[in-house]
Amino acid sequence: MRERLRGRMADQESSQSDNKEMKTITTPWGSYQVPASGFFASVYDPTSMERAHLEQIERGSMGLSLGKFPDLLWMIVPESRPIIAELVRKELDESIKYNLHLGKVSNFELAYGIYVELLGPALKNISRSHDLAVRCLAVIQRTLVEANEIADGDPLVLEIMNRVEAEELLGLVNDLTPDLVALYRRIKSSR
Incomplete structure (x- = not known):
C-alpha cells in the first residue's frame, strides 16, 4: 500500500511540476511532500477530514451504515465500539455459517449491551462517568426523535429506558436530560 501511495503521489507531482507549492501530509503509512493544490493534499487535510466526520454526525449515519442507533453510538460514544464490533x-x-445474506445488527441486543456495559454503570457512578452518561443519553434521545419507531424506538424504550425506570434512575436521567424523559413518558403513554 505504501509503495502504491508513493507512486501515485510521484505521478501527481510530475503532472503538476509547474506547481511549486508543496504541503506535508501525514497518512497511516508516513509523512509525504505533495503538491498543495493536488488530490492527496485535499484528501489528507485535517480540516476536510474533520468536516467529513462532522457531516456524518449531522446526518446520523456513516459511510458503512449499521443503522441510526449503532452509527450514532459509534461516532459519539467510542466506548461502545467493542460492543458494536462483537455484534457485527x-x-x-x-x-x-448458515449461508445467509448479511442482516443488520440487532438493536435489541445492542441496546441491552449499551445499558448493561456502559450506561447503567455510568449512571450508578455519575460523579466519575458524567460525560459517558450524557453522551449515551444524547444518542438515545436523538435516535428516539429521528429514527424508525419500531426498528429503533422499541429497543431503546424496552431495553434501556424501562430498565432506567425499573432501577429508579429516571430522576437522575431527568436531571441530565429532561427532554429525553419527557419524550420517554410520551412514548410510554401512547402505547
Missing part, C-alpha cells in the same frame, strides 16, 4: 462479528459469523 456475530452477524458475519452466522451469515457465513
Whole structure:
C-alpha cells in the first residue's frame, strides 16, 4: 500500500511540476511532500477530514451504515465500539455459517449491551462517568426523535429506558436530560 501511495503521489507531482507549492501530509503509512493544490493534499487535510466526520454526525449515519442507533453510538460514544464490533462479528459469523445474506445488527441486543456495559454503570457512578452518561443519553434521545419507531424506538424504550425506570434512575436521567424523559413518558403513554 505504501509503495502504491508513493507512486501515485510521484505521478501527481510530475503532472503538476509547474506547481511549486508543496504541503506535508501525514497518512497511516508516513509523512509525504505533495503538491498543495493536488488530490492527496485535499484528501489528507485535517480540516476536510474533520468536516467529513462532522457531516456524518449531522446526518446520523456513516459511510458503512449499521443503522441510526449503532452509527450514532459509534461516532459519539467510542466506548461502545467493542460492543458494536462483537455484534457485527456475530452477524458475519452466522451469515457465513448458515449461508445467509448479511442482516443488520440487532438493536435489541445492542441496546441491552449499551445499558448493561456502559450506561447503567455510568449512571450508578455519575460523579466519575458524567460525560459517558450524557453522551449515551444524547444518542438515545436523538435516535428516539429521528429514527424508525419500531426498528429503533422499541429497543431503546424496552431495553434501556424501562430498565432506567425499573432501577429508579429516571430522576437522575431527568436531571441530565429532561427532554429525553419527557419524550420517554410520551412514548410510554401512547402505547
